[in-house]
Amino acid sequence: MSFKNILEDWARYRRTREDGGFHVYEHKWGMAIDLNKCIGCNACSVACYAENNLAVVGPERFAKNQVMHWMRIERYWDEPQLAQAVPASQYQENGGSFLPMLCQQCMAATCEPVCPVAATYHTPDGLNAQVYNRCVGSRYCSNNCPYRLRYFNWFSYYESSWPAPLHMQLNPDLTVRDKGVMEKCTFCVQRIRRAKDKAKMDNRKLGDFEFQTACQQTCPTTAIVFGDLMDPETQVSKLWAAHQVELGKAEQDKENPDLRGYRVFEALNTDPKIMYMERVREV
Amino acid sequence: MSGNEINRRDFLKIMGLSGAGAALAGCDMPSYMTLEQGKEEVIPYVVPEEFNIPGVGVWYASTCRQCPAGCGTHGRVREGRVLKVEGNPGSPINRGKLCQMGQSGLQGHYNPDRLTKPLVRKSGSLVEANWDEAMDAIKQHVGSGGAGNRFAWFTGTVSGHQAVLLQAHLEAMGSGSGHHYVHEVVNTAVSQAVNREVLGEALPRYRFDQARMILSFGADFLGPWQSPVHFSTEYAKFRAAPRGILVQVEPKMTLTGANADLWLAVRPGTEGVLALGIANALLTKHNRDAGQLPADVRNTIARYDLDTVTRITDVPGDRITKVAAWLNERGPSLVLSGLSAEGQEHGYDTAAAAMLLNIILGNVGKTIVSSGSFPFPQLVAREGSTQSLSAFAEALDKGAYDAVFFYDTNPVFTAPDYMALGAKLDKVPFKVVFTNFRDETAMHADVVLPIYSQYEEWGTHVPAYQGEGSFISVQQPVMNPLYDTTRGFGDVMIDLLKMRAPDKYASFKDYYGYLQQAFASFPAEVKQGAASEEAFWQQSLQQGMVPVKRKEGGALTAKAAAVAIPDYSQNAQYPYHLIPSPRLGMWDGRHANVPWLQEAPDQISKVVWDSWAEIHPDTAQKLGVAEGDYLRITSDQGTIEVKVYIFKGIHRDAIAVPLGQGHEEYGRYAKGRGVNPLKILSPLKDGKTGELAMFGTRVQAVKAGRNEKLVRMGGSEIQAGRKLVATVTADVFRRTEGGGKDVL
């Protein structure tokens, strides 16, 4: 480490630090979730537990919300948009509203600028990365996430979650987190990397559906579509286009306002990369 | 061939290879320790398969055994450890998809409480033994000599060559298939019985993709009904543009109810009345042709005019007319009935009434079509029922058996208290339980045999409901057995048969050999022109299934069954109905020992790790309880105390307590958690099929006084005006994406 090194290193740092880290993106991994198809069955959530080494915390800690569910199914009983359309009843006549909530992988992520050690940053493929071994656990990122999608290792969960031989199921492709580290949905980055490496090894472009995220793969109703938003040919890009939802907008100006695509808390201008398609009810 | 197997097994052996071990270390000290040179060991293979590369996962096709549906799976194996299970895209049942139970089969396989050694009862208590002792004990009881018909098998749903072996064993024992009790709490026995009478086919094929409207009387087809994943995939088609309407009628909101366009809370046990009421409306208002109905049926229907039905069922009249109108316009439709409607003393008639609607609407042949018949009857699934449970209990009363073998079932947990099954079992001289865990039944056994988990076992399975195309699903081990002190159920069966019928079975080394020979003996058209037996075998393993051609059943013709539904009667002493609702995840309680499923919230109430009682706000007000208060629920058979969850998705007269918890054994994750509502069921049966009337129990409820936090996921249950789940009406949907033209 010479004086020169430091200066170069510093210059590189300044170059890469503007605009969330990168100017040119290889991919922008995005998602489209159809709430008309989602039945809220939890399959995605459990698949996420299986794929991403999520710790089981047990009832006592669950009661304190010290819980790890990167993919959580939110369930609401009211439906503001339908309030006037449906006749009042003392029963839950239009069923429940299910919302699969996972990290929105925002392009203008609010968690990124606040991390003191740059443990969370934007990768060249547009992912909102969380580097476990860099994290010091200031928890600022979670406090600044409007979606509340970051989860903290309050304890060394790995000591209690996988009594032998349960630990043999752990996925070797990604790290098991220790106490004091923030974690969140990674869009199954280990699968992305595996597929990209494979494509690179035989010098070809990565195709659509060459790999799937764990939640997408298991979803019984195929409500979840995942892919590259940079490539207009992928199914997810087509869905976004069809629903006239675009990245980089604080609110969409749709020619056809009836199209169902929307993004949660869009007005906050966090520019999430997950588009939801509105739930449908016959009234 | 067996040499081939040796290599396979060796390949499936667990390896610890550099960088590939379970990265069981966080970001701190633990991981640095692994850096000390010469501390960790790297053990290479002795003789590896060519395609086996450390650090690269390999996928194996197999079959999911988490519930009787029999989905096809792919298991990801790395360094000999199965890490992840995904659906098999080739399987026509689940088309590459899987439910949460399928995903968490891994934790059953790697479960820390798995039974690793045989248990033998010595001087009253179960002690660990080795296989020889265990098999000797079995040999001296049922090894030779005529047990005749004083021997019985008690199993869960079985099919494929397992069923064949069981059948063979029963015959070898001289008892015959009459003594094979097949038990499932969550079943569709009643509607199958109705189908058999009305359509002549127990399980016709339901064409969700054809239906424009589904009216379901408590058939939770997105949850535990026949084949959850399959019907979920079908549901997706049904909901794709042009979007079909789903109307769910049930006392307690199930997952299907939560996704219905219109969810109708009906007074428990009056679903049939509502069906007849709708039929009435269809005939009178929409003057549908009732020609094909016999006179008595028409008279029955005529009795149920709108006011009567509204009074009995507690469903508002306008809703009933609306549903009738929808059914009239949106053909072809499909009317289903399920557990909560059929689990009554008049369950059969309720199901028949639902089927009546299908006949009136002319759905038979359109959305209900023949599924033909399976070419190999001996492989067809023996589906479980609750009738068999009570029949078994009665048989035990008579002291009918000297020896009973149990496999893939836990009757002591699922049997109501009034059957006192545990006590009766203790009177049976010799009980053998094949299981993976120390479950309640195992604790009453004389010999407990630890068998392979679903990822270590060979087998073939024929799902009862197969949808389009039919096939034999192949189960192959995706990893080497974790414990060399466990054995495959099939292998043990072969040994048992060798005891009784050595001449026929001596030639088989083990179940694996037996299967291969069975495959070799398949007729040519099944082998799809495979070059050789070996080639056919390998291709079957790769596909994870053997497609077979089923005999077409031709067009279905329906003849309406007579329907007689008793009038609804209030019960002053026990004003409420107990709804022991099964749920996707826990199923009937067999998955309570899986941490992932314990921590995966219930879809409706979002409660985890516990039992709860769902009640309506009005009821809560009447009882003076708030969320988390304990409710003392008493039937004529006993009492349970459980915390309440209050929401509007349940009928006022109903108290729903989900199945699954309340285990007294079954490992650290299940033991002593929550309550088991099945225990306090009243001794009621469906008149015609003899199925338990699971949903017919009347209870009284009082505030117990205790209060404890109900561990629920999530804070607010309303969106507080934010746009989280936005909802549009279906006509908007049809305008943009409907009319067949999906946005894509």
Place this chain on the structure above:
Amino acid sequence: MQTKDINEQIKWAQINNDVLRSLENPRMAYWVAVGICVAMIACAVIGVGYVYTTGQGTLDLYWPDMWGTWIGTFIFWIGMSHSGTLLSAILHIVHADWRKPIYRFAEAMTTFSLMTAGLFPIIHLGRMWNLYWVIPYASDRGIWPNFRSPLVWDAFAIFTYLTSSALFLYIGMVPDLAICRDNARGWRKKLYTVLSLGWAGTDRQWRNFRKTYLLMACFLIPLAVSVHSIVSSDFAMSIMPGWHVTTFPPYFVAGALYSGCAAIITLFIILRYFFRFEEYMTIPILEKTCKLTFVIAMAWTYLNAIEFATVWYGPDQVDKELLINKFTGPYSPYFWAMLFFGSVMPFTLAFEKLRRHIPTMFVVSLFLNVGMWLERWMIVSPTLSLSYEPFAWKVVWPSIVQWAVVFGSFGWFGLLFLVFVKVFPSVSMYEVKEMVYHRRRAVVDDNAKALHRRSSDPQPAAEMPGA
């Protein structure tokens, strides 16, 4: 009724004696106090050790409320530090000489509360042993901290403020240390000899001293303001409702001065009682401090009102809901308590009778600080537990461990202060003498006018400082 800030007839020797006496033979009460503080620190140490080994979960922090009372207390202590600078620097520049007898311990308070505050961001880290990653150092791995993060700015701001205020405290003490040196024996002699930097009170030394002191004062004032502005940006920079408020910097600074002044009153009364400083920490000075506090309290209340108004008439629905939630929701008791202690209680300071009644002032000043602590907590927790995502709403009471450490931090501060008052003069001797001197000159001038003397006439000899 005493009206003079200080009795100008007091003798230099007596000042020296009184102050130096306070440094010697501590009484039982002192040791009891030390004991108590050590016990409190022990609580905190045990608590932190427990967290360190078990994990942050033992604080009953939870998703999504990940900060809780520790960060609140951190802001509280930072705030506490500001009034020291107010008295020693700002009042110095505006020549309010009544500050002279009391600024010393206020400045000490600044330094020590900063030393306390600095601990909280460290122990609240999930992996505190990696704290040094926040500091920009040339790493072999070529990684730098994220300079966009307010937490990194905090690190800079606090360290700068701590060093400079400590320096300011020390520089201001040099002449007094010289006096101590001349009167001390044993280890104290050695200590003071080193610390007093060979101060001889020569003319040149005095001139340089004044320049340095003024310079430091000017440097410190903007620094003090910026520090709490930066701390406020921890919140103002986020997009969370109730945090993203543009008025936060002035609001925080006002709150800071407020809690600081309240703390000064408390310590003022304690020192006056135990060290018999009636001669120097006189009622009129207390009264002046109280007036100052009252003004700041009103400013704080006003800024509060502004915040509520901006939210109420602003466009953001979620912000508004949160505000309503604060007034009526699960946190409302603490919120109302904060408003009562912070905005209603200070009106006691408006009445001369109460201002001059020491026991009342003691109690009031304590409650004012309770209010200010609640304010900080009310900034942190409600926003976190009840923000945009309704599904994540949850309210949990902080665990005993959190309380133990918050409690212990007061012990830590107390211990530092106790050590200080026994080692260093807590009243600035030379400045009190200046003050007395100036007062005498004033008196002399009055007499002159009264006797119609010409000012050119020779003055009656007045005792000069240092004589």
Place this chain on the structure above:
Amino acid sequence: MSVKNRGSWRRLGVSHSRCNERCDVGAILAALLALMLALTMLLPANAAYAADEGGFSVPITAPTPEGYDGGYADDGFKVPNAVPPKGAYDGVNVEQPIEFPHYIHTKVNQINCMYCHTYARRSKVAGIPPLSKCMSCHLVIATDKPRIKKLTEYWEKGIAPPWKKVHDVPDFVHFTHEKHLKKFIFDNPGMPVEKAFEVCAFCHGEVKNMTVARKVKPLNMGFCVRCHEANNGPNDCWKCHK
């Protein structure tokens, strides 16, 4: 644009622009501080590393046991189209079940590394050769040597020798051999596969001169990062940390 949206939009806009301004202010401060520190830190890289991670003691130079050159692969030979990483490390001598002589195989008999460590080009791990691979030769070759006798015993028992791990990275580092080999050997014009060991030596030192392999490179993040800089490797954290 509705009032609500404009409001919240502006709120975020402000906070972001603020971030960037502050970033520059902070940056200048930090740059000064960094320079000050740097002046005190004109030391070799490893010392700085040692300061970072704790737990490692990394001397500046490794003592040179006879037989190999202290692992300074970079001045050993020149690999075309590649800048060899700098840095050395003095590993411990690991006690292996069989004292495997690398130099006989690699140096004397000129066997390519990837002949035995065959997984390296196909997987993230290089792997230890299966016992069958050893026996494929040693059923006939040098069967009288004591080490081979030992090996044969294992083979007859049908169990693999429990080799000890020498080169390892923390579990949160996901290094893949295949991509490095692809870049430096197979996609590298002018790099004949026969000389693969020169590339392997980047990180494993001149194993061909050792008997039992010995860790002679730090294999720490600084070591990786500087090589990535020199050879334009990716600098995205998530490439290696997942």
